[in-house]
Amino acid sequence: MIIITKPDIAPSAFDAILERIERAGLVAHVSRGTERIVIGCVGDERALEDVPLAALPGVDRVMPVLKPYRLASRETRAAPEATTEVVLGVESGADPCVVGGRALAIIAGPCSVEGREMLHDTAGAVRGAGASALRGGAYKPRTSPYAFQGMGAPGLELLADVRASTGLPVVSEVMDPRQVESMAGVVDCLQVGARNMQNFALLAEVGTARVPVLLKRGLSATVHELLMAAEYVLSRGNPHVILCERGIRTFETATRNTLDVAAIPVLRAETHLPVLVDPSHAGGKAALVAPLAYAAIAAGADGLIVEVHPDPSAARSDGEQSLTFEQFRAMMVHLGAFAAAAGRTMGHVGAGSAARSGVVAGRGALGVALPARSGSRTGGGAAA
Amino acid sequence: MIIITKPDIAPSAFDAILERIERAGLVAHVSRGTERIVIGCVGDERALEDVPLAALPGVDRVMPVLKPYRLASRETRAAPEATTEVVLGVESGADPCVVGGRALAIIAGPCSVEGREMLHDTAGAVRGAGASALRGGAYKPRTSPYAFQGMGAPGLELLADVRASTGLPVVSEVMDPRQVESMAGVVDCLQVGARNMQNFALLAEVGTARVPVLLKRGLSATVHELLMAAEYVLSRGNPHVILCERGIRTFETATRNTLDVAAIPVLRAETHLPVLVDPSHAGGKAALVAPLAYAAIAAGADGLIVEVHPDPSAARSDGEQSLTFEQFRAMMVHLGAFAAAAGRTMGHVGAGSAARSGVVAGRGALGVALPARSGSRTGGGAAA
Amino acid sequence: MIIITKPDIAPSAFDAILERIERAGLVAHVSRGTERIVIGCVGDERALEDVPLAALPGVDRVMPVLKPYRLASRETRAAPEATTEVVLGVESGADPCVVGGRALAIIAGPCSVEGREMLHDTAGAVRGAGASALRGGAYKPRTSPYAFQGMGAPGLELLADVRASTGLPVVSEVMDPRQVESMAGVVDCLQVGARNMQNFALLAEVGTARVPVLLKRGLSATVHELLMAAEYVLSRGNPHVILCERGIRTFETATRNTLDVAAIPVLRAETHLPVLVDPSHAGGKAALVAPLAYAAIAAGADGLIVEVHPDPSAARSDGEQSLTFEQFRAMMVHLGAFAAAAGRTMGHVGAGSAARSGVVAGRGALGVALPARSGSRTGGGAAA
C-alpha cells in the first residue's frame, strides 16, 4: 500500500496515518518529496484492506501494491506458468471436455432448450462438427419479464437425456442460489451469466458446488473485477473455475457488445484459470461469430462457447446471433488452421464414437500437452 | 415494429417476413423506397416480441415502436402526469416517509450497520438534520470475498430497534432471494443494489414482497433497462417501486462513477415511479456528495439516499464517501434553498417529535401536494 | 514518481532503474516489501516525463505523484482558493461579460449564424432574458460532409454587427489554425469544440491569441486531459481560458451525451480556471436543457452556454436541442432561484442599457465579489 498525502497535510494528520499503519502491523517507509509525502507500507497490506485510509485527513490517494486476488493469481502458484485444466463431465461419466489443455474446448448449442428434438439434433450436429460440450439454457435471464423465461426443470432433464445419448457434457446457466444444489446434480458445468457476475450470493453458493463453474464477465466489469468474482468461488472451496470473455458494454452500437480481445492475454498473464470466449454474445449477429471466434483463438483463448440452433429464425431467444448447423460446421473447419497457428489442436473432431468407449480416451486424444500448459487438472468430485 | 430490409432482398424472403407478421396477428404496411423496403407492423407488436425477426434472411434492422415497459410507463396510466408516491413505514408503524411527494425524501445512514451505538447515534443525527428514513446495510456486496460482508441478521435487529426508538423507517439491501421474506418482515424498504439490477431471480422475489423496493440502476444499465427491471417487480404484483440513479461506469476515473443527472428528467418523462439519487456512490468522495446532491434536486429528483457515519475514517466500508454528522447537517441546511427553487419542501425537518405522536402527522406535514404530483400513493400492505 | 517492480526483478534490472532516476537528477527512496520493491523518486519528477520507465525490464507500474498541469493547477497559485475571472469584450468595447465572477455568465444564441435577421432577433431575445454574451457558429463542425458547414466569414461579420447594436460580446467556434488570427480580430472569445480538444495545432495557435478561449471537453476526454489541453493554451501565453463541460460519450442512448455534472466540483478543486456547462449538447433535446442547466448551477458552474433559435424546427443545425425564445426566458426566470441558492447572482438582467454607457459599468454592476472568488481577472489585451 502506498499513500500519497495532500501538499498541505498537518503534522497531526500525518502522525495519525502512521499510527493506523503501525496498528495494522505494517512498517511505514516515508519519502518526503518537494510537495508531498509518500508513505510506503511494508508488510502484509491485506491487513489494511478494511481500513479506510483514503478517508483520513490529509490523504490524497491510496494505491495498493499487491493484487487482492490470491487464489486466482499466477503469483501464488507453485507452477506459475501453468494453466489449470478444468474437466467437464467427470461425475456424470460423459466424455470429458478439458478446458485449458492444448486442445481447444468448444462448447456449442442453443441459447435456450426449447424441446427434445431440437436439442438432440443440435447436439448431434455440434458433436459431429467437433464440439466437446453442449450448452443450453433451462433458466433464461431476459431483459423483459414478458419474454420466454426458459423451460425450467424439464429443460434440465432434456440436457441429461441428450448427454446420455451423445456423451457430451452439458453446460447450463444457474440464476438463483436455490437452484445450485439441484442443478449441480444434473449438469456438468454451472454457468454464471454476465448479469450475475457480481451476484455474490450466487457466487458463494456455486463456490460450494462440486461441478465446474463457467463465470462470464459482467457487461461493465473490469478484468480485475472478473478475477475478484472468481476469487469468491475459489475461496469457498470450488477450484474448478473457467473464465469467459463475452464482450463489454461501450458506446459502440454496431455490435451488441464490444469483444475485449485483449482481455485474453491480460488474463493469461494474471491468472492460471482457463479462458473461454463467447463470440455469439460479443457480436450479437451471426455474421460476426466466425471472425470473432478466429480472433479469440488467435489471441490465445482456450476455447469457445457458441450459440447454434436448427433454425435461428424460429429461435425463442438470441436467434439473430445463433449459427445454423452449416454455419457452425464451416466455422469449425476454418478454425482448425487458426488453432494450429496458435499451437493448439481441435479437440474432439472425429473422436466422438471412440471417446464413448472409454473414460480416458477423450483425454488421451489430446496428445502430449505442451510443458507450459501442463498445470493441475481439476474437474470436480473425488476424481479431480 | 418497423422492419427495414437489405437492398437486395429476395422476393421469397420478403414474403416470408410478411407471413411471420401476419401469423402473429398484425397487419403489414409496406413502403417501397428507392433502395430498401420498409415494413410497418400495425397491431399489438408485443405479439412479435419472441419472434426473431432480425434473424430472417433479408432483414437489415428491426425497430420497436412501442415501449416494452407497460406498468412502469406513464403512457398507460389513467393520470399520466402524476408521480406515484411510495410510502415507507406503513406496516411497521414508523413515521411514514413519502417518496415521490412534494417533500423531498432524504434517506441517510451508514453504509454498513457496525453496531448498536454507531447506528443509534447516526439515526439521531440524521433525523435531527431532517432525514426521513434510515439506511444501513446488514448484508454487504463487496468486490473482495475477504472484505467485511456485513453483520447479517443481528444487523437487521439493530435496525428494527433503532426504528422503534427514533420513528425512522429503515432501508436495507437484500442480496439473496432466500432473504427476501424474512427481511421484508423487518425492514420498511428492500434495496436492490446496482450489481443486482438484472438479478432476475431476486427481482421476481421482491416482486412478491409487501414492502417497497428501492431499485438502484446498474453500473452499465441504460435507463431503458432500469425501467425493464422495475417492470419485473411490478409485473409480479409489487407496485411500490422507487428508482435510484447512483452513477454509471464510464472511462472517467476522477470519480467512482459518473452521475447521470440527465437520467432524472428522462425518467420523469418516461415513468410515474419516483426517482431518488445516491450522491455518495456516484462521486465516491465525501467532498463531492453535497454538490451532486444539489444538482440532483435541481434536476428534479424526489430525494436522496446518502451515506453518513460517526467517524468515516473508522468506517468498515465506504469511509471515503461517507459524510460526518456535521457535513450532513451543513448539506441539509443548504439543500433547503435548492429544494425551494425546485418547488419542493424539506420533509421532516423539525417534525421529528410531532411525527411520533400520530400515524398521519408525518403525512399531514407535507402540506397540500401540487396537483401535478397527486398521483396514487402506495406503500405496501392493506393500509396502502 | 513511484515505481513498483515485478516480484522477480533481477538485481541488474533494479540497478538500471536506480541509474535512470539518478541520471535525471532525482533521489531514489527504496522500500523493499514482502513481494515487491517500491521506489519513490524525490525531486522534480518532471525531469522523468520523457523517460519510458514503464518500458524498463522488471518494472510493473509507474505512478506519477505530481499533477502534470502546472499553470492550470490551483496548487501553484499565489491565491489557490480564487477563481480566475475571464472577461469577454475587453478589446471590442462590448459590455464586458465576466466568466468566473459571482454573477453567472450566460452565453446564448443559435448553433449556426444563418442570417442577419435571425441573429439580431436572437441576440435581442437572449439579452432581454438576461444573457451576457452571444454565441453563434460561422464555421460548423458537422459529422457529414454533406451537411450545412456554416456561413463562414460573412457569418463573423454578422456577429460583429449584432455586437455593435446590442453590446453583447460574441463567442464563435474556430476549427482551423489558419482562422485564428482573423477570427481573433473579430470575436470576443474563440471556442474550441469538443472534437478539437486535442487538436494540438489549434490549441497552440489559440494560445498565441489575445482573446479568451472557451475550451470544450472532448467526448471521451478525462478531466485530467481537459486540464492538459488547457495547459497547452496557457503555456503558449494566453491566460484567458474558460473550461466547458458538455457531456461525455457513454453507453447510454437516451441522451445525446452524458452530462458529467461531477466534473464541475472536481474541476473546481483542481483548477483556478472558470467552468461553464453546455446543457444543449449534453442532453441533445430541448426538454432536457432546463433541468441540466439548473443542475449545473447547483453543482457550482460559473455559467452556461445555451443554444437558442427563433424557430428550432427550421434551424439548419441542432434544431432538436435549441430552445425557443420563450423557453429560454422561462428557464432564465427559474434559474434565478437556483443561482441564489448557489450563492450566485444573475448577471446582466436589466443591466443592458446601463452597461452600454461605460466600459466599466458592466463590471460595476456585478457588485462586490465574494472574497473567495476575487482571483485574478483576465480578458485579453493590455486592458486586462
Next chain:
Amino acid sequence: MIIITKPDIAPSAFDAILERIERAGLVAHVSRGTERIVIGCVGDERALEDVPLAALPGVDRVMPVLKPYRLASRETRAAPEATTEVVLGVESGADPCVVGGRALAIIAGPCSVEGREMLHDTAGAVRGAGASALRGGAYKPRTSPYAFQGMGAPGLELLADVRASTGLPVVSEVMDPRQVESMAGVVDCLQVGARNMQNFALLAEVGTARVPVLLKRGLSATVHELLMAAEYVLSRGNPHVILCERGIRTFETATRNTLDVAAIPVLRAETHLPVLVDPSHAGGKAALVAPLAYAAIAAGADGLIVEVHPDPSAARSDGEQSLTFEQFRAMMVHLGAFAAAAGRTMGHVGAGSAARSGVVAGRGALGVALPARSGSRTGGGAAA
C-alpha cells in the same frame, strides 16, 4: 427516413410533418398504429438531412433508413464485393506497398523519428522481418505540452533519406492543415491520428492531397463516424483512404485502449476501403502487441501498423508499447501461419532487394489477387 409520432400528436402537427416531407420532394407513407403513427419517407432522404424533423412538435423519433456515407459505402460500388487497394509509394518510386490486397500490409517503425541512425537501423530491421512500409512521427500529438513534440521538418527529411536507401514507403502523421501540402510532397502516406479523426479542417485538406491517407479511428468514435470521416476525405477528391482500428476508450484500465476487433468485420461489410489495425496503441504494452496482431489478422484485417524501436527503454515516446527488433521478428514469424489461415500472404518477406530493381516488381510479387479482392487499385497521382 422513418418518423414515429408521439401518442397524442395534434392533427395540425401531423399535417406540418407531412408538409415538410413533401416540400423536400419525398412521398410520405403513413401507417396508423394503435398508439402512434409511423411515417415512411420515400425518395432521396438526403434531401431531409438538414431538416430538423426531430424538433417538430409531435415527433418522438426520427430514424434514417439509408447510410449517410455514399462514397465509402459498398452499396454504391459497381463491384460491391471488392476491397479497394491503396498503394503507398506510387509517386516517390519506393517499393510499392499495397494495402487491401491479398498480401498483408505491415507498416512498422518508431513512434517518433529521433535521429538518423535509429531510423535507419529500424527501417533495416523491419524490412528484414517482412514489413512493407516504414512509420515514423515527425510531428507528435502529446497530451502534455511539456513532452517531446517531435523533430519536425528535419524528421521528414530523415524519412525521405531512409526511404531512398531501403525502398520502404514512409507513413507519417500530419496534425495541421498548413503542413499537408509540404508533407504530401515528402511522405507516401499521411496519417490522421485518432485525436484528429473529426478535425474537419484537416480532413478537408488531406482530401485535396495526392497521396493516400491513413485515417485512425477516434478514441470515442463509432464505426459509423469513422466512415463519415472517411467520407470527408473521399468527397474532397482523394480516393486513397485506409481505415485503421486502434482501440477505443472504455472503462477498462488494464489496457491503454480496448481493441474493437469486431470493427474489422463490421467495416468489411460496410465499406470497400481497406482496414488496418494498430495493436501497439490498442494494448499499450509490448507484451500485448503480438496477440492483438494475430487476432486482428484472424478477424480479417488487411494489415498492421506497429511501433518498433531499437531500444524501447530509451524511446522518447511510447516506449512501453514499442517492440524491440527481436520481438518484431518473432511476431512476424508467427504471423505467417495466421495469415495463411486467413487466406492471406505475408507480403514483402525476402522480396526486399528484388523489389528495388523495378517499379512493378513489388506488385508482381503479390501474385494473382483473389477474385473477391480484385477491386480498384488506387494510390495517388497519375500512375494510379
